[in-house]
Amino acid sequence: MISLKSIRNRFSPLLLGACLSCAGPHVAPTTAQEAKPLVGTSKVNQFTFPNGLKLLVVEDHSSPTFAYQTWFRVGSRDEILGKTGLAHLFEHMMFKATTQHPEGEFDRLLEAAGAEGENAFTSRDYTAYVQELPKDKLELIASLEADRMVHLALTETAFKTELEVVQNERRYRTENNPDGTMYQDLFGLAFKTHPYHWPVIGYQEDLNKMALGDAISFYRTYYSPNHATVVVVGDVSPTHVRDVISKFYGQLVATNTPSHAIPAEAAQTAARGEKTKLNIQIDKLLMGYHVPPISSSDMPAIDVFEEILSGGKSSRLYRALVDKGIASGVDTDDIDDKDPTLFIINANLQKGKHAALAQAVIANEIQKLKKELVGDEELQRAKNKITFDFYESLSNNSAKAHFLGKYESLTGDFENGVLEQQHVQSVNAAEVMAVAKKYFPTENRTVVSASPKGRKHK
Amino acid sequence: MKKLMIKTMVLKALTLAAFALAVSPMLARPLQAVEVSFEEDKRLPLVYVNLAVKAGAVTDPEGESGITNFVGEMLLRGTRDKTKKEIDLELDQMGARLEVETREEALILRGAVLSSQLEPFLKLVLEIVTEPSFPEKEIGKLRKEIVSGLLEELGDDSSLEARHFSKFLFRDHPYGNPVLGKIGTIERLDRAKVLAQYENIFHEKNFLIVGEGDAAEKTIQAWGDSIGKLRPSGDRKAAAVVGTPENAPERRLEIVDKPDRTQTQIDVGQIGVRMTDPDYFALYVGNHAFGGGSFSARLMTEIRVKRGWSYGAYSYFRPGLKPRSWIAHLFPAAKDAPAALAETLHLIEQLKKDGITSPEFEFAQRSLVNSAGFMYNTPQKRVANTLLERTTDLPSGFMESYASRISALNREQVNAALKRFLHPEKLAMSVLGTASQLKEALTKASGVKAPDVVVVPYTEE
Known part of the structure; x- marks a missing residue:
């Protein structure tokens, strides 16, 4: 077994940032806004540092631990065709060697310190690095995260090995996964120009061509304090966190944000669809409608619309599909994108039933919502469920940090997430009907259906 | 994601004095025959209540693989006074969730509700557990849903492999039987078998209630006692029927x-x-x-x-x-x-x-x-x-x-x-x-x- 240190020496890693110590002198933050309410007695303390780094802190002393998350405002929407999958691949590379720490040491130091849930994830719009730690480990994680934000040192060998891992992840999530294949097809059909066209994990042919230089360029462009928000929730003091963050991140230099024009998607003018055959035993259906981004003022009404359609076993789609013996399950995906995206309905059919039938039933239920106002009881039922889900989404330190990081990254202000929940309570039946008419015409729809190989389509 | 989230429970447990928690202690005390453990936590207006029956899939009779899970799902599909539709409506109106989780050694009704709706929620769950009607029509519908779900699983390689490996490792031991059952066994289930399994395992001594949230422990305790009184005392089933599995003699x-x-x-x-x-x-x-x-x-x-x-x-x-x-x-x-x-x-x-x-x-x-x-x-x-x-x-x-x-x-x-x-x-x-x-x-x-x-x-x- 080759030691990590010898790997580092043998392959002379490229140094991607200045070899500055992270533990520089204290730099006072430029702004510290008044704490804002989140839920219950929880309040969010906000700080912005001179180098552009944002910090959100929530105190919760119910256990001697804290969640620490770093959210970068970069995802697959920032890629270009031919380099798809780069944001996600780079997420993997962030666990490699830095100028301060050889490969593997980041994980070893955190694991030895008792870290929990150390992980990372990439979406279309953001990339996040998450972990929980015992309360006395704040300086450790801040020093490590600040270090890898700018001091990553990549080798050709590490890059190639991790590329192979990512290709295996792609086999797992897409190639050998019917749902993954269908989602790739759905977004590929629904978006023609916008980067949501391609999957977050990228196309295989692009991954095959990816080079170390691509990763280095991506890192230099997007990994800097002015592209990030650090979120800390747990047994901490906001001023202490501010000082620790300042100590370790204060010396990092902001980089220019590239003038990267994201092409807008033209309005869809005709229904689109694809029928495919997969190694499955029952039919599957995905329907997507173009809807506005998460920051839209229509989002509260769309939330209620979604809940009426698919929230619980009294929802309209469950009744019309599962109770009627057509599908074994039906659901909708939460809208979680910065740019105009898709409202997605997915259904697994029952044995012997065809996707076309489910598609017709779903279209009919949507049609009803365009023509008939929702009753008060049904409206209140939807709001109650949304309220329940909101509270549940804030039920522990990690969940709170995720909520804050997501809304901060997608909308620029976590408060938009809280306001969206508040606005849901005032949505009326006419507004639900209005969003049904506005966003759910047939021509705005894209459908991907799959049936078992060896059976003719119907 | 950098790391795959391991879905299977990987036990990780430790304790240290440094982690003495600043929360109210877990209360756990056997009272009469139903054990209740509830931790009060008022930070969010939510209550979580789990009603476990300490008899899971290992108590499935031979040839009836999946029946315990089936019984659990059927509880939510009709009581003496309520249809499935009415139950679904009531739960959703409360902003509540009630789901079934079947393990090898336990069947668990997992409930969660806004604390403002706790009283009607507990009343409904009590009725669901003690007065199920197991309507024929719903048995037929559930049978089709589960069979379709099992067919859907054939498209999920990791889940499919886990199912096959379990059977291969345990051979004839009950741990090798799939919790959700097999298509063949599910298709053969009927109301008499479902009712028999319900009577076999829904005994006061099998019940366990564990929860937390914005409610008083005495409220949950009283509710647990009332459920226990409405079912026969019975005995503990799971431990009695499970033998110790052994490795095969060769690779x-x-x-x-x-x-x-x-x-x-x-x-x-x-x-x-x-x-x-x-x-x-x-x-x-x-x-x-x-x-x-x-x-x-x-x-x-x-x-x-x-x-x-x-x-x-x-x-x-x-x-x-x-x-x-x-x-x-x-x-x-x-x-x-x-x-x-x-x-x-x-x-x-x-x-x-x-x-x-x-x-x-x-x-x-x-x-x-x-x-x-x-x-x-x-x-x-x-x-x-x-x-x-x-x-x-x-x-x-x-x-x-x-x-x-x-x-x-x-x-x-x-x-x-x-x-x-x-x-x-x-x-x-x-x-x-x-x-x-x-x-x-x-x-x-x-x-x-x-x-x-x-x-x-x-x-x-």
Whole structure:
């Protein structure tokens, strides 16, 4: 077994940032806004540092631990065709060697310190690095995260090995996964120009061509304090966190944000669809409608619309599909994108039933919502469920940090997430009907259906 | 994601004085025959209530695999006074959730509700549990839904492989039966069988209530008592029907043949140990060093970090009333599957022969002790711990005893336990992949004689 240190020496890693110590002198933050309410007695303390780094802190002393998350405002929407999958691949590379720490040491130091849930994830719009730690480990994680934000040192060998891992992840999530294949097809059909066209994990042919230089360029462009928000929730003091963050991140230099024009998607003018055959035993259906981004003022009404359609076993789609013996399950995906995206309905059919039938039933239920106002009881039922889900989404330190990081990254202000929940309570039946008419015409729809190989389509 | 979230429960538990929690203590006391454990937490206006019946899938009668889960689902589909539609409406109106989770040793009704709606919610659940009607029409509908769900699972390689491996490892033991049942057994279920299983396991002494949230413990206790009084006292079923599983006498290989796979799913394992086994904590540390989910673990280092063969590579114990399983899991590309299987077998053999090194032991011990607080740092985790302890007959507080137990271990004890426990010559191996491409190479890698390799179509139950 080759030691990590010898790997580092043998392959002379490229140094991607200045070899500055992270533990520089204290730099006072430029702004510290008044704490804002989140839920219950929880309040969010906000700080912005001179180098552009944002910090959100929530105190919760119910256990001697804290969640620490770093959210970068970069995802697959920032890629270009031919380099798809780069944001996600780079997420993997962030666990490699830095100028301060050889490969593997980041994980070893955190694991030895008792870290929990150390992980990372990439979406279309953001990339996040998450972990929980015992309360006395704040300086450790801040020093490590600040270090890898700018001091990553990549080798050709590490890059190639991790590329192979990512290709295996792609086999797992897409190639050998019917749902993954269908989602790739759905977004590929629904978006023609916008980067949501391609999957977050990228196309295989692009991954095959990816080079170390691509990763280095991506890192230099997007990994800097002015592209990030650090979120800390747990047994901490906001001023202490501010000082620790300042100590370790204060010396990092902001980089220019590239003038990267994201092409807008033209309005869809005709229904689109694809029928495919997969190694499955029952039919599957995905329907997507173009809807506005998460920051839209229509989002509260769309939330209620979604809940009426698919929230619980009294929802309209469950009744019309599962109770009627057509599908074994039906659901909708939460809208979680910065740019105009898709409202997605997915259904697994029952044995012997065809996707076309489910598609017709779903279209009919949507049609009803365009023509008939929702009753008060049904409206209140939807709001109650949304309220329940909101509270549940804030039920522990990690969940709170995720909520804050997501809304901060997608909308620029976590408060938009809280306001969206508040606005849901005032949505009326006419507004639900209005969003049904506005966003759910047939021509705005894209459908991907799959049936078992060896059976003719119907 | 950088790391695959391991869906299967990988037990991780420790306690340290430093993690003494600033929350109200878990209250657990047997009262009459129904045990209630509820932790008050008023930070959010939510209440979580789990009603467990300590008799899970292992109590499925022979030929009726899946019936316990079926009974649980049927509870939500009609009572003496309410139809399924009315139940669904009431729950959604309250902003509540009520779901069924079936384990080998327990059937759990998992409830969650806004605290403002707790009273009507508890009343409804009481009616669901004590006055189910099991309507014929709903039995027919549920049968079709479950069968369709099982057919859908055939498209999910990791889930399908886990199901096949369990059957292959445990052979005729009830632990090898799928909790959700098989298409054949589900299609044969009828109302008489469903009713009989309900009467068989829904006994006062089988009940356990565990929860947390914005409610008074005495409210939940009173509710538990009222449920208990409405059911026969009965006896504990699960422990009586489960025998101790044993390894097969020789190493075995099964290939679950599915066409067009560019990736395989590999499970390698053997019968595990009870968590109360004297060797358990030593094995727990040994497993952590070998494949416990850490990026520093041997399996992950050799399979993913060094070679990039698989996105995930880890090993874990599954808990049970009886020894369950110890499993190493990886999912390499088809082209790398034979080499990855051979390397995994080599690593297991090496682990038995040489044990773990001093640095590995020290790192595992330190990591496990320092992460102690995360075993129980939220009310939800404490509820999960209590459910596991009570349904698998662990001593009270077991899940918080890890740190002291692990701290007291030395490397020699760990390696001696590994030597006693591991049986490379009896390992069960299951690979989901395309047999025509892989059989010869996998056979060679496994060390199993070609005529003994079992190939089963992925659609076979």
